[in-house]
Amino acid sequence: MSLSPTPISFLPLFLLLLPLTASSSIQTLLQSKGLPAGLFPDNVKSYNLDQNGRLEVHLEQPCMAKFDGRVYFDSVVRANLSYGGLMGLQGLSQEELFLWLPVKGIIVTDPSSGLILFDIGVAYKELSLALFEEPPVCKPSDNLSEDVGKKNRGYQDQR
Numbered sequence: 001m002s003l004s005p006t007p008i009s010f011l012p013l014f015l016l017l018l019p020l021t022a023s024s025s026i027q028t029l030l031q032s033k034g035l036p037a038g039l040f041p042d043n044v045k046s047y048n049l050d051q052n053g054r055l056e057v058h059l060e061q062p063c064m065a066k067f068d069g070r071v072y073f074d075s076v077v078r079a080n081l082s083y084g085g086l087m088g089l090q091g092l093s094q095e096e097l098f099l100w101l102p103v104k105g106i107i108v109t110d111p112s113s114g115l116i117l118f119d120i121g122v123a124y125k126e127l128s129l130a131l132f133e134e135p136p137v138c139k140p141s142d143n144l145s146e147d148v149g150k151k152n153r154g155y156q157d158q159r
Contacts, residue, residue, distance in 0.1 A: 026057060027135065034084040034108055036116065036129050041065050041073055041138030055081040063138035067131050070095040071103075073138060084108045094120055 026044050027037035043060040057077045065071050074091035085107045092103040105119035108129070116132060118125040 029081075033081055034111060035086070035106070036108070036132035038132040038134045038136060039086070039106060040077070040135060042135045043138050044135075049081065053081045055079050055086070059138070061140050063140050065136035065138040067094075067136065068127055071136075072100065079106075094118065094125075096120065096125075 026040050026047050029047070029049065030039055031037050040057055041059065041063060043063060045058045045060050047055065047057045049055050055078065059073055059075050059077070062075045063073055065073065072093045072095075077089070077091035079086040079089045085105065087105045087107075089103050089105055093100045094103050095101075101120040101122065103118055104121050105117075107117040107119070108115075109117070111129070114129050115126045116129050118127060
């Protein structure tokens with residue numbers, strides 16, 4: 001008697017081949033890696049995670065959101081995802097004292113502390129994990145990417 005595979009046995013393999021989409025999926029992924037669900041905004045269109053942990057998140061459009069201050073998301077945000085951290089971030093900037101600084105990493109070393117660490121290059125900023133329970137609303141803004149780009153270049157534009 002030979003047993004032939006049923007179509008149901010191929011279902012898990014088939015699901016692995018589907019593109020990962022929707023903000024609820026990115027929320028689940030973040031939580032499985034020890035990060036809060038609300039790190040990415042509500043307009044996530046899709047994301048890709050390769051076998052090396054390289055995460056690429058696609059948003060509907062560049063936009064501005066608020067955590068403890070204003071943050072800017074490019075239409076594509078990239079990072080290396082590991083347990084408790086997003087390192088080598090590209091495409092995320094945070095406004096500090098009227099300057100837009102690129103966020104280089106986001107780390108949760110001890111979830112029981114209730115804190116999350118943002119590496120903004122020149123400093124580290126500790127924020128409450130409670131700020132990241134839900135995805136923030138992200139609003140598009142005209143010419144926002146140009147403004148953020150100019151502010152990231154700093155004093156060089158003022159010469």
